[in-house]
Amino acid sequence: MKLKKYFADMHIHIGRDHNGKAVKITGAKSLTLTNILIEASQNKGMDMVGVIDCHVPAVQAEIRGLLNEGLAEELIDGGIRFETVTLIMGSEIEVYDENCKGPIHVLCFFPTLAAIGSFTQWLKNKMSNINLSSQRYYGSVKALQYKVKELSGIFIPAHIFTPFKSLYGKGVERSLEEVLDASLIDGVELGLSSDTFMVNGIDELSGYTFLTNSDAHSLGKIGREYQEIRMEESTFKEFLWAIHQVDGRGINRNFGMNPRLGKYYHTVCKDCLNEASKTQPCAYCGSLKRINGVKDRIQELSGGHILPKRPPYIHQIPLEYIPTLGPKTYRKLLDIFGTEMDIIHQVESKELKKVVPQKLVDAIIDNREGRLVISPGGGGKYGKVVSNRKELK
Template sequence: MLRSYFADMHIHIGKDIFDKPVKITASKSLTITNILKESSRNKGINLIGVIDCQSPAVQLELQQLIEKGEAYELGDGGIRFEEVTLLLGSEIEVYDENCQGPIHVLCFLPGLKEMALFSEWLVSKMKNITLSSQRYYGSAKELQYKVKELSGIFIPAHVFTPYKSLYGKGVHQSLTEVFDGDLIDGIELGLSSDTLMADQISELHAYTYVTNSDAHSLAKIGREYQEILMEEPSFKEFNYALHNIDGRKIVRNYGMNPQLGKYHRTVCDNCSAYMNPASTECEQCKSHKVVKGVADRIEELADNQQLLNNRPPYLYQVPLEYLPKLGPKTFKKLLDSFQTEMNIIHHVPYESLVKVVPEPIARSIMQMREGKLSIIAGGGGKYGSVSSS
């Protein structure tokens, strides 16, 4: 029987079991154990992808959880911990002779055995596999072939961000300049784009879109996510959903309005002033350092103006922490009363919310649920902001 599950497939690890850094820019509280607990107990996320599992120390911590009886591997792939299933992933930076610039990709493997084999292979192609998002020395297609040899899933990450992404700087015009399109299982949109924007590029019509948090802290888990129709949260079922097999599919993408993303508009990299995308010099400070916004880059690549009819709806949401005047104490009251963020965001009625939090906050939650929050656009590495109308 198919059911709906929430999934966030791009979560980083801040430090490993030996207190060593994994993603240097991520919070130290982002251990694999803390991620599992936060996702299961507070977020209400059913399926997560942790994309630093190529690190042997991360694999060791997972093995210890299994040995203590706190987690177990599923026959269909993934590791179950309480109410959440973890898929083992790795974010890798590709920059071969065909790339215009570096590209980040997500590689998911069924279990610890396959991930250990992947790590062993990466040792000769990466300077330090203990760290996140490291440069891979080899061709993009060779990496795809290895992932498929290990029965894995291959997804280009945050494909429009100006830095280290497929369309940001990775290719001139087409993904086929670098990748074998038949070996791509999905496309991660990233925080500054949505389905309508991405579907302006016709070569993406063949792929399922995923929306993920790229979390660098526990609070950011579930910043973007999707609702997936599956029999259960597992590697095999997620793979089926990406390819719409036997009714499995993504039924809704939940993401921030693209204007909230850090790179939505073209700005000056020196003073952060908004710029005309055709300009080469900032009118404010005369700098020639320009960060092209996602919307402007997509306009350059666009060759199609119609949204595909079979796309799931893309619903604008923000994390609860983005809401005006919702501080840590009020947030805790909400969780104490309604268990998980997913429950608060999707299910708790207004009448119940106002019994726990002030009316303006309850109203903001309802406005968020209905996509009616006012937006101030972000750009140049600075997030946008929201306000209740």
């Protein structure tokens, strides 16, 4: 058995179905299933994508259309192959049962079109609108977990620290076992405002694989966060085995934005959005209303223990985030060097220098090596890249 390296982004939304009807209302109109697969394969260079609105009947109809036209094939070990990318069909669901302090989002993935079709039929009586993304599920979280496992699926709590609609941000006081069956969790998704370095002190997460995904609401955001996975092939079964580290499979490296770029890194005043203490009146406006930051929440949960070694976490951003790299230059780089993954990971600086100015070459290499400097975000505002060739503070 020879294991290979695959890039995977497992949290991508659909903005519109093939009939032009909204699926994720806040998603871009160009964010159709077919466009996602084309973008991931031809431009981003992803080997695997998790599209988490595949519970929608119209999306399943689009998948069947691709299969019938010979543009895609269903794999024996699970997943749908389109060009060079494998689609893993999933659903993001909002859960708020009697044991939750607030709503939480979870990701459920399935190996076959038949399995996710069965899941859709089961969900129809437990959801107000099966045709939309991230809808409220009326039932217990554990019943949802049991159904996912009955259908040979994968269950992953999503963006677990964000202040809104997440496991630790809203759902529980201290422990995931307040609402979930811990034995039926396959892995956990960190989210944009956290990384391995911040989270690795939380004892109850020590047994779970950390996933880093984009939560893309537009085509350009695909690959905003992703992972490099050791697998034999790009299939559902191999992805499941990699999460559980079967026979040498696993995550090689996590790639994600510096947490300070995330919208909810700092605790901020709810009224003026300036960084604020959790306990003292806001120094700017005097308000005591807060949007709790991920950094502070993780510190509350951390036991401070030394936990098992994790794969490297590389702070990185998509090429479109790099200052001065505009759409024309981006397209030129793709035309010459291939995909975004090729440019970020493989193309040597001397080759880049033949195409773009030295300042931009430096920025691309600094991005590759996690050296970009960040201005922090908070309270719903993203941070930003402010410069390069400096040490992160």
